[in-house]
Amino acid sequence: MSEIEKYIAPDTVSDAVKALSSGGVTILAGGTDLTPQIDAGRRSHAPTLMNIRRVDDLSGITQNKGETRIGCLTTVSEIKQSDLAPAILRQAADHFASEQIRNAATLGGNICNASPAGDMINPLLVLDASVELASWKEGAMEVRREPLRRFFTGPGKTIKHDNELLIAVVFDTPGPDFVGYFRKSGPRPALEISTVSVGIGGDYKDGAFHNVRVAFGAVGPTPLRGKATEAMLEGQALTAEVIDKSARAAQDDATPIDDIRATSWYRTHLIAVFTEELLNNVRQN
Amino acid sequence: MSVKTELNFTLNGRPVNIEVPVDMTVLNLLRDVLDLKGTKYACGEGECGACTIEVDGTTINSCLMYAADLNGRTVMTIEGLGAGNKMHPMQQSFVDHGAVQCGFCMPGMIIQANYLVKQNPDLTREEMKRGLEGNICRCTGYTKVLDAVAAIVGAEG
Numbered sequence: 001m002s003e004i005e006k007y008i009a010p011d012t013v014s015d016a017v018k019a020l021s022s023g024g025v026t027i028l029a030g031g032t033d034l035t036p037q038i039d040a041g042r043r044s045h046a047p048t049l050m051n052i053r054r055v056d057d058l059s060g061i062t063q064n065k066g067e068t069r070i071g072c073l074t075t076v077s078e079i080k081q082s083d084l085a086p087a088i089l090r091q092a093a094d095h096f097a098s099e100q101i102r103n104a105a106t107l108g109g110n111i112c113n114a115s116p117a118g119d120m121i122n123p124l125l126v127l128d129a130s131v132e133l134a135s136w137k138e139g140a141m142e143v144r145r146e147p148l149r150r151f152f153t154g155p156g157k158t159i160k161h162d163n164e165l166l167i168a169v170v171f172d173t174p175g176p177d178f179v180g181y182f183r184k185s186g187p188r189p190a191l192e193i194s195t196v197s198v199g200i201g202g203d204y205k206d207g208a209f210h211n212v213r214v215a216f217g218a219v220g221p222t223p224l225r226g227k228a229t230e231a232m233l234e235g236q237a238l239t240a241e242v243i244d245k246s247a248r249a250a251q252d253d254a255t256p257i258d259d260i261r262a263t264s265w266y267r268t269h270l271i272a273v274f275t276e277e278l279l280n281n282v283r284q285n
Numbered sequence: 286m287s288v289k290t291e292l293n294f295t296l297n298g299r300p301v302n303i304e305v306p307v308d309m310t311v312l313n314l315l316r317d318v319l320d321l322k323g324t325k326y327a328c329g330e331g332e333c334g335a336c337t338i339e340v341d342g343t344t345i346n347s348c349l350m351y352a353a354d355l356n357g358r359t360v361m362t363i364e365g366l367g368a369g370n371k372m373h374p375m376q377q378s379f380v381d382h383g384a385v386q387c388g389f390c391m392p393g394m395i396i397q398a399n400y401l402v403k404q405n406p407d408l409t410r411e412e413m414k415r416g417l418e419g420n421i422c423r424c425t426g427y428t429k430v431l432d433a434v435a436a437i438v439g440a441e442g
Contacts, residue, residue, distance in 0.1 A: 003286065003287045003288075004287040004288055004307050004308055005287075005288055006288060007288055007290045007307040007353055009353070009354075009356070028351060028354070030349075031349050031350050031351055031354070032331055032346070032349045035310065035330075035331075035348070035349045035350075035351070036329075036330040036331065036349070038308075039329065039330070045287075045308065049307055049308070049351075049353075051351070051353060051354055053354055077343070097331075097419070098331075098334065098418050098419025098420075099344065099397070099401075099415075099416050099418065099419055100331070100334060100337055100344050100345050100346045100397065100419045101331055101346065101349070101419065103343040103344055103345050104345045104346070104349060104350065
């Protein structure tokens, strides 16, 4: 384990982003992923440890002009309890780890950890969320927005540069017709890293499903959107035939591997089962 | 060794001023530096809940929290739950219901149970199970633990 030479705990976003511009910084937020990864030797500390938990502006959920914004330091417990969080996001929060971890783990941390099984990522893909990445350029803070569906490049890898801080997640506040469901699997409900997770959402009106978005977790190198499944469902009435075809399309979208938690065969099977189950949930609205 | 940082925080109602290495966990600070052995080390990765403490009124796994982040915060461990030698009603209820076998998971279990009841005084048995998911007991069952918590909230089986 490498030594930490400097510890900083900035109060403002601009101080935090400024500190990143010189490089060599490990960012600490909830600590629930960082601590075990350091202990297991899967990552090591940079010379500077920056605790961003003292930055007030980065916490909380707000809605403005049809857009919902969640600060990167908002904990999973806060999301679970918030009326401003869409139901599909609260469902995922409810099945996230344990109460103690939900109380510490932050939304920004779950995203930047970039696990293919990251449970908060799946519903955010269904909500077609974007992330805000802040950096320090020529004496001022610059913020770029990137769609979450293009954020992940591999397990633990993202397009975020080392000098950037993920400060918030934003998405269009779902309208009254929006229906969304999330489902994950594991041998027990708590503290389970998803074997497979599926999220489905869209506007369900007059018996037809529109603006459909489907997301899968733990079935590829990154969390992913199910393009074939979405195409199969768009504008359709949810008949038994459409649901059956969509469950098969979901299997085409996924590229699962064999690992310690499940075989590829089992994951492929679960994907179809969960897709069917969630579409039946949608149909009951 | 990693650089140190100065901390000022409140621990079980008393102010603490101390310098700690910035990569030390709260659990190590409590047990190895401040000699409060009630909070237990078991898995060290947030799976078991034996190290559960309250920080600013919410429970966390102290094995996952950096001690540096305690600056300005208020901490309660199992040692701070009762009043002196008088047990807290939650501790007494665990004793009365025989909810203890080896006892190793108890400090975390009791801190978490007490937090759940503070959050929701009308906790149902199902909500107790969900709220205690992050606390693992490896020698007995959970039935008596749930009975002990149920007695506090007056919930029936």
